Amino acid sequence: MAHAKRMTLILYNSYDKNRWHEAHKRAIARAAPICHAFNCNLAIMNFPGNREDIKSIETTIGDSGRYLRELIDNNKFIVVDNYQPQFGVAITTTSKPYENKLITPEEVADLLYKKSCGLIVGLGRHGLSKEIFDFSKYHLDITKKGVSLETCTAIGVIPSVINTLLNHV
Numbered sequence: 535m536a537h538a539k540r541m542t543l544i545l546y547n548s549y550d551k552n553r554w555h556e557a558h559k560r561a562i563a564r565a566a567p568i569c570h571a572f573n574c575n576l577a578i579m580n581f582p583g584n585r586e587d588i589k590s591i592e593t594t595i596g597d598s599g600r601y602l603r604e605l606i607d608n609n610k611f612i613v614v615d616n617y618q619p620q621f622g623v624a625i626t627t628t629s630k631p632y633e634n635k636l637i638t639p640e641e642v643a644d645l646l647y648k649k650s651c652g653l654i655v656g657l658g659r660h661g662l663s664k665e666i667f668d669f670s671k672y673h674l675d676i677t678k679k680g681v682s683l684e685t686c687t688a689i690g691v692i693p694s695v696i697n698t699l700l701n702h703v
Contacts, residue, residue, distance in 0.1 A: 538643075538700050539650040542575040542612070542621045543568070543693055546666060547582075548658035554582050561657050565689045566602035569610065572693040576605055577612040577621065577652070617669065622650030624670040626662055627692055629682040631673030639676055643699035653696075655688055 543565060549555050558581060569576040605611040617624055623645060625637065637645070645651060654670065656662035667673070676692050677683070683691060 538646040539622065539648070540575060541573070541646055541693065541696060542577050542650070542652045543689065544577040544579050544617075544621065544652050544654045545581075545689075546654050546656050546662055547578070547580045548656055548660040548663065550582075551580055552582055557657065558582070561685065561689065563602065564686050566605055566611075568690050568693050570601040570604060572697040574693050574697070575610045575612060576602075577614060577618075579614050579617065579654070581613065617652065617654075620650070621652030623652070623672065625651055625653050625672045625674050626667055626670035627653055627655050627674050627676060627688060628662065628667070629675055629677065629680050631675050632667065635670065635673040637672035637674050638678060639674065639695050639699055642672075642674055642696055646696070646700060653692055655685065655692065657685055 545561055545565060547558065549557065558578075562576075562578060565576050602611065612618070625642065626635075631637075642651060642653075653674065654662065654666060656666075674692075675681075676688065676695055
């Protein structure tokens with residue numbers, strides 16, 4: 535049986551890029567155990583700070599930050615300002631996909647057998663920018679119903695659905 539390529543959950547900051555918000559820390563802390571559990575990398579894009587700032591996050595989430603430390607120690611945590619080629623195919627996650635870029639969760643799972651994929655989730659009131667929507671090759675509505683999910687709900691649902699599909703294809 536063929537092995538899937540790498541899935542990376544990318545948290546995109548649309549808050550102030552120059553100032554840490556508590557929401558940044560909470561999102562990273564919540565995403566780390568999800569990425570650990572469902573076998574994907576975690577990347578943060580357009581965030582303030584650097585890798586050392588992330589290592590110093592104190593949290594009670596995710597077994598007191600254990601899963602974030604494991605991602606960091608295993609090179610599965612990436613800090614970037616822009617989308618990187620190693621993420622593979624760029625996929626915007628949204629409840630309002632462009633019709634011409636729409637991809638289903640099943641198609642993402644199939645694609646992961648051929649290519650790595652970066653699934654971009656927006657943080658902040660403004661969500662993802664038009665530039666990200668236009669840049670991404672595909673748009674994924676994980677609900678397939680146009681249901682808008684709260685960010686942390688989406689962070690949990692997207693990797694779990696894709697991983698479940700990968701394990702049952």
